[in-house]
Amino acid sequence: MSAPWRAEARSRPLSGVGLILPNPEPRTPDRESVSGRALELRLHTATPEETEALGRRLGGLLRAGDVIALSGDLGAGKTVLARGIAAGAGAAGHVASPTFTFLREYHGPVTIYHADLYRLDRPQQLEDLGLDEILDGNGIVVLEWAEKARPLLPPEHLWITIRFMNGEDTRELAFSPKGARYVEIIEKLTKA
Numbered sequence: 791m792s793a794p795w796r797a798e799a800r801s802r803p804l805s806g807v808g809l810i811l812p813n814p815e816p817r818t819p820d821r822e823s824v825s826g827r828a829l830e831l832r833l834h835t836a837t838p839e840e841t842e843a844l845g846r847r848l849g850g851l852l853r854a855g856d857v858i859a860l861s862g863d864l865g866a867g868k869t870v871l872a873r874g875i876a877a878g879a880g881a882a883g884h885v886a887s888p889t890f891t892f893l894r895e896y897h898g899p900v901t902i903y904h905a906d907l908y909r910l911d912r913p914q915q916l917e918d919l920g921l922d923e924i925l926d927g928n929g930i931v932v933l934e935w936a937e938k939a940r941p942l943l944p945p946e947h948l949w950i951t952i953r954f955m956n957g958e959d960t961r962e963l964a965f966s967p968k969g970a971r972y973v974e975i976i977e978k979l980t981k982a
């Protein structure tokens with residue numbers, strides 16, 4: 791028998807699943823926080839298709855210069871989400887996992903840079919990749935294993951952590967907006 795929260799994730803629209811919750815870890819007050827606690831939006835998906843659809847909705851809210859940092863264990867669903875983001879942002883064609891190439895570009899109305907930093911083991915490789923230029927540039931940047939690029943991330947970005955939940959296909963996506971621009975994006979994401 792399915793756990794009640796799984797049934798809920800299946801039967802309700804994605805926009806109804808999440809809540810903006812205060813992050814349990816207190817941090818310095820800033821524009822996106824309430825009472826010094828960072829906002830976090832948590833959504834649950836029950837299938838890869840739901841994660842991709844959520845990515846597509848997010849991608850539709852993005853514009854050049856936006857940075858999306860993805861974190862989560864192997865197989866969590868970062869590439870599935872990135873594929874949706876790219877499609878939603880207007881990329882033509884299929885976004886494959888860039889694991890062996892570190893970086894791929896997709897051209898549409900806006901260029902989308904999709905990097906997978908998993909195999910990156912030396913900071914020099916971040917430079918070789920030209921990540922700082924890409925992050926400064928005028929495309930949308932989606933990074934898998936973004937923790938490996940933390941020193942290069944602009945102060946404003948959207949951090950998304952994907953976690954496995956009880957139930958093989960259920961995932962929790964925790965959206966942590968850094969900066970007013972990304973608070974606005976996740977607010978829109980909660981609306982249908």
Ligand SMILES: Nc1ncnc2c1ncn2[C@@H]1O[C@H](COP(=O)(O)OP(=O)(O)OP(=O)(O)O)[C@@H](O)[C@H]1O
Pocket residue numbers: 835836837838839840841842862863864865866867868869870871887889906908934958959960961
């Ligand atoms: N709710 C879900 N959301 C996303 N993927 C799911 C979900 N349920 C099952 N899956 C499966 O989990 C896998 C996620 O793979 P994906 O390549 O996106 O992971 P990843 O986080 O990018 O891993 P890696 O760190 O190896 O790049 C896929 O096989 C997908 O079908």
Ligand SMILES: [Mg+2]
Pocket residue numbers: 868869870887906934
């Ligand atoms: Mg991946």
